[in-house]
Amino acid sequence: MSVLVYTESENGKFKKNALEVASYASEIAKQMGTSATAISFNATENNSLGEYGISKVLNVTDDKLKTFNAKAYADAVQQAVEKEGAKVIILSSSTDTKYLAPLLAGHLKAGYIPNVVGAPQSTSPFIVKRTTFSNKGFAFSEISTETKIVGVSNNAYGIHENKTTATVENFSPTLNDGDFSTKSIDIDKVVGKATIADADIVVSGGRGLKGPENWGMIEELADVLGAATACSKPVSDLGWRPHGEHVGQTGKPVASNLYIAIGISGAIQHLAGVSSSKVKVVINSDPEAPFFKAADYGIVGDAFEVVPQLIEKLKEFKAQNA
Amino acid sequence: MKILVCISNVPDTTSKINFTDSDTKFDTNGVQFVINPNDEFGLTRAMWFKEKQNATVHIATVGDVSVEPTMRKALAIGADEAIRVNAVPTDGFFVAQQLANVVKDGAYDLVIAGRESIDYNGAMVPGIMASLLKMNFVNTCISLEIDGTNATAIREIDGGKEKLSTTLPLIIGGQKGLVQESDLRIPNMRGIMMARQKKLTVVEPVEGITATKDTKFEKPAAKGAVKLVTSVDELVKLLHEEAKAI
Numbered sequence: 001m002s003v004l005v006y007t008e009s010e011n012g013k014f015k016k017n018a019l020e021v022a023s024y025a026s027e028i029a030k031q032m033g034t035s036a037t038a039i040s041f042n043a044t045e046n047n048s049l050g051e052y053g054i055s056k057v058l059n060v061t062d063d064k065l066k067t068f069n070a071k072a073y074a075d076a077v078q079q080a081v082e083k084e085g086a087k088v089i090i091l092s093s094s095t096d097t098k099y100l101a102p103l104l105a106g107h108l109k110a111g112y113i114p115n116v117v118g119a120p121q122s123t124s125p126f127i128v129k130r131t132t133f134s135n136k137g138f139a140f141s142e143i144s145t146e147t148k149i150v151g152v153s154n155n156a157y158g159i160h161e162n163k164t165t166a167t168v169e170n171f172s173p174t175l176n177d178g179d180f181s182t183k184s185i186d187i188d189k190v191v192g193k194a195t196i197a198d199a200d201i202v203v204s205g206g207r208g209l210k211g212p213e214n215w216g217m218i219e220e221l222a223d224v225l226g227a228a229t230a231c232s233k234p235v236s237d238l239g240w241r242p243h244g245e246h247v248g249q250t251g252k253p254v255a256s257n258l259y260i261a262i263g264i265s266g267a268i269q270h271l272a273g274v275s276s277s278k279v280k281v282v283i284n285s286d287p288e289a290p291f292f293k294a295a296d297y298g299i300v301g302d303a304f305e306v307v308p309q310l311i312e313k314l315k316e317f318k319a320q321n322a
Numbered sequence: 323m324k325i326l327v328c329i330s331n332v333p334d335t336t337s338k339i340n341f342t343d344s345d346t347k348f349d350t351n352g353v354q355f356v357i358n359p360n361d362e363f364g365l366t367r368a369m370w371f372k373e374k375q376n377a378t379v380h381i382a383t384v385g386d387v388s389v390e391p392t393m394r395k396a397l398a399i400g401a402d403e404a405i406r407v408n409a410v411p412t413d414g415f416f417v418a419q420q421l422a423n424v425v426k427d428g429a430y431d432l433v434i435a436g437r438e439s440i441d442y443n444g445a446m447v448p449g450i451m452a453s454l455l456k457m458n459f460v461n462t463c464i465s466l467e468i469d470g471t472n473a474t475a476i477r478e479i480d481g482g483k484e485k486l487s488t489t490l491p492l493i494i495g496g497q498k499g500l501v502q503e504s505d506l507r508i509p510n511m512r513g514i515m516m517a518r519q520k521k522l523t524v525v526e527p528v529e530g531i532t533a534t535k536d537t538k539f540e541k542p543a544a545k546g547a548v549k550l551v552t553s554v555d556e557l558v559k560l561l562h563e564e565a566k567a568i
């Protein structure tokens with residue numbers, strides 16, 4: 001019996017969330033008196049997971065799995081679970097992982113809890129804390145099946161070093177044509193830019209910015225900060241920004257370290273999606289805007305004056321602290 | 323084409339969330355229930371398939387009789403028939419098993435569910451169903467076209483989107499993007515009248531496992547007051563020195 005963790009990589013390199021879930025898995029393994037094994041797909045630096053307490057890595061190298069495929073990946077992870085006799089499986093909360101996890105839960109007849117924000121409260125009974133009601137509450141959820149699947153929220157548990165030596169073993173799951181019955185035909189993705197899912201900082205604009213032509217300063221601010229750009233729902237409904245940038249209850253969740261909201265009123269549906277961000281800054285011309293009640297720092301002012309000043313100031317700051 | 327849209331009955335997005343019974347239950351007092359927004363997008367897309375491609379559209383909900391007003395609303399929007407599985411939804415696994423049974427019995431070609439319910443945020447029902455039924459599955463689906471038994475879907479991925487080709491029978495976890503916001507329909511009087519006559523079948527649940535249970539709820543800690551600053555100099559200083567966010 002061990003704890004198995006699915007670690008995501010991109011172009012061979014582990015993602016930040018892979019290191020988070022690896023840290024989480026080794027903590028659980030410690031609590032349960034066992035060891036943590038990782039499964040990786042086409043990753044190149046498997047040994048590095050030892051830094052986070054992983055003692056064994058099952059490394060899948062297969063050209064057919066270069067592009068993520070939920071069904072094939074879920075089948076491969078299932079085979080790793082069976083091979084290792086794992087009873088606890090740790091995953092991230094990325095979009096791909098949330099695609100894979102319920103398939104795995106169905107295959108293994110396992111209870112699955114997503115959006116988990118901390119180490120288990122206890123491992124027997126197995127109880128974890130997660131967000132629920134679109135971040136308006138937390139639940140302490142018990143998983144009662146023999147096999148348990150935990151999806152850890154991005155940026156919630158953190159990366160913890162816990163040096164051990166990872167042995168790397170090649171693993172070749174048996175896959176058949178049926179695993180590839182849903183095929184990727186095109187991926188349209190920004191490269192070399194932070195995404196809302198894994199950015200430390202997110203800069204977001206609302207209807208207060210008046211029109212798409214004014215997004216230059218939002219993008220510049222994001223560039224200076226190495227941040228991802230986001231927007232409120234009406235902004236994407238109006239076609240000012242792509243749908244993928246819409247954050248909130250019906251859009252993407254944001255769990256960054258810093259969230260800067262510019263010209264966004266702070267409707268309850270918007271707040272629900274961004275409340276997991278650690279520090280929130282609001283720039284709004286209306287001192288009564290509800291967002292100020294949910295913010296850590298605020299400037300009451302016209303975005304068209306404040307944002308350019310902020311960009312200049314941050315450039316100075318970056319130059320001094322480079 | 324036979325389509326089943328899975329509708330979950332959730333608190334209106336503006337609801338204040340409270341807990342009762344020593345924080346072990348969601349307090350439904352004064353809460354308005356609506357069609358889960360992700361399911362409303364899916365239902366609207368199903369209406370398009372009905373009108374343009376002659377599809378039959380059924381809806382299904384797992385719940386006690388209190389979910390029927392929400393189901394009638396889905397019928398008023400245009401679904402042909404409704405099936406209610408008469409059981410309190412205990413967890414996502416249980417719900418997926420019940421709906422999988424409905425899908426098997428009705429031999430549906432396409433099952434449209436939502437990416438997640440905005441109440442318990444399980445984000446698992448369509449995927450578990452797909453595993454149990456061995457059907458193709460596309461999650462976070464933002465576009466869906468059907469041509470015969472071939473399907474082309476677009477799903478949202480972190481940082482962009484991915485186009486997929488697959489075949490029926492298919493289950494999707496849908497979300498905003500499946501239809502335009504302006505395509506959403508408010509039931510009109512005629513729809514509401516017609517909905518009353520439409521068939522709503524109640525079926526008893528099949529045996530299933532409940533894999534998870536919320537033992538206790540908690541509200542987020544109250545937020546401290548916002549620090550209002552008047553200059554960007556001050557803001558940058560605070561973000562660096564106090565918040566350590568830059």
Ligand SMILES: Cc1cc2nc3c(=O)[nH]c(=O)nc-3n(C[C@H](O)[C@H](O)[C@H](O)COP(=O)(O)OP(=O)(O)OC[C@H]3O[C@@H](n4cnc5c(N)ncnc54)[C@H](O)[C@@H]3O)c2cc1C
Nearest residue numbers: 206207208232233248249250263264265269270285286303
């Ligand atoms: C079912 C449902 C789901 C929803 N889901 C979401 C969701 O997921 N995400 C989401 O964002 N919304 C969602 N909404 C919409 C939500 O209710 C609000 O309508 C929306 O968040 C408002 O967007 P906004 O703040 O950009 O615009 P507004 O509410 O119009 O606010 C604009 C703000 O800009 C400020 N402003 C104006 N001019 C300036 C200036 N020059 N400088 C600085 N500030 C200025 C104003 O004071 C105002 O506060 C949902 C609604 C429903 C019904």
Ligand SMILES: Nc1ncnc2c1ncn2[C@@H]1O[C@H](COP(=O)(O)O)[C@@H](O)[C@H]1O
Nearest residue numbers: 328383384435436438439444445446447
């Ligand atoms: N009780 C239910 N009855 C019918 N469909 C449901 C129910 N619960 C969840 N669903 C469907 O499954 C989707 C995902 O829900 P969940 O996995 O609970 O987040 C929802 O958007 C619905 O389409």
